[in-house]
Amino acid sequence: MDNIFSIKDLDLYYGNFQALKSISLDIDRNKVTALIGPSGCGKSTFLRCLNRMNDLIENCKIEGKIQYSQMDIQTKSFNVIELRTKVGMVFQKPNPFPMSIYDNVAYGPRCSGIKKKSELDVIVEKALKRAALYEEVSSRLKDNALGLSGGQQQRLCIARAIAMEPDVILMDEPTSALDPIATLKIEELINDLKRNYTIVIVTHNMQQAARISDKTAFFLMGELIEIDSTDKIFTQPKNKKTEDYITGRFG
């Protein structure tokens, strides 16, 4: 089993506050890894380290080593634009751009220099199909994306990420703003996607982690308490804190 990410002794500070404490873990290629834990435990912060979105936060200091495909992504010289095309991200709240469905999906490829209409057409169609959205929107690609329902918008955001042909898709609570039916569709989609992509998903919903992930990592107060296969975490956790959390004793 090869690792697409390998993190060693990662510390992260927001000003004087230490949000992540000496995190070390590996993320398997083409698997779904779920990050669980109570609010403020650092799981979203950790996720944002993987495509260096924390760069955009002032006063954020990171120490330690994050390797993506054996490359050290924390170094100053590392091309962060390139990294983000390979490590896509889907956010908690669907955030389509106020433009057409087509333009939303074509946005990333266009930014990285693909101009040809025929080429973009192929990319857009493929991405929408993979995100299981094509059939619903094929007749109205020129319509504004903000007219879609919340679930469709979120799948559009996934399509938008897929259009870049990434290796990894990071998902930060992608279903927390959606209704149960839309959530189910996204979960099915995640199951399909893991054949081609590595998925790291932050979730508040433990059933969701149990349903869709292969591996689960439990975070608490900025520390990684335990990471193991999802089965093990949910049936025989090694750590008492993990057990308390998944049985609903706190959080």
Place this chain on the structure above:
Amino acid sequence: MEKTLECFKRILGKSKKENIDILIRGIFGISALISASVIIIIIIFITIKGVTPFISYNQGLGQVNIFRFLTGRVWLDGAAFSSSLYGVGFIIINTVYIALLSLMISMPIGVLTALFIAKVAPQRLSIFLRTVVELLSAIPSIVYGLFGSGVILVLVYNFAELVGIQSKGGNSVIATVLVLSLMSLPTITAISEVAIRSVGKDIELGSLALGATKTQTNFKVVLASAKSGIFASAILGVGRALGEATAVSLVAGNSKSGPSLGLFDITSTLTSTMLEGLKETTGLDYDIRFSVGIVLMIVILLTNIILNYVKRKVGSVSVK
């Protein structure tokens, strides 16, 4: 006693609190009525004054022909007080032409400044610039006019001389356009800046997470999302350019015929024509300025309608 009060309350169906509500609603209504009626009174006053030249015989000078008035290429054919052959057609064209030209300068500069203040500049610099822009928009127009006549006219005059064009002391279309651009710049910048700043952070992050650079994000996503607000700033900018009188009068040259399309020609706008000599004239020559006022109000109204239409088409997004 208390029982009777209770009874009254029940009959009226209203408590003390509800009565206060009614009272306050009344005060609001009266205030609204006062402001609305002021506008109506002004419109009625200007309309009556402005229509007079077309329907009265103007103390023997004869009625002003409305068609000739609207299409005329000369302000007054003949001498004042002995002719009724007024025309503002060329002035309408001058006014719209100048407003559009000044928008072409102030819009790009204003929007880019707004983008810089809202997204690019470090926090301290952007606070400083925001204050500067606010101060600029508070400067009275006469100051812009003085700056125009003292600085811009000289620059235009020297430049015209350099390229071998005779300009009338710098009074020209280009000087007017420059002064108006300077004047509308703060408005456009301030309103665009608010629109740009209110673009959701999540949209910006979405773009950056796709590997777009900051510049790509700012131009393709942020500006696109702020389109409608930016358009609103353009509408206000045009309003300022169309409606400014004092500063324009000082640098336009007040031409009496036209239209003036050459950049170094002297020109005149509806406002400068209204203002010029207003205090030294009577009779038809006085009243006709109110007619120009009506034309100005209609031009502003039409421009706003057109721009609002374009704004709806381009600016907002069609959600189905």
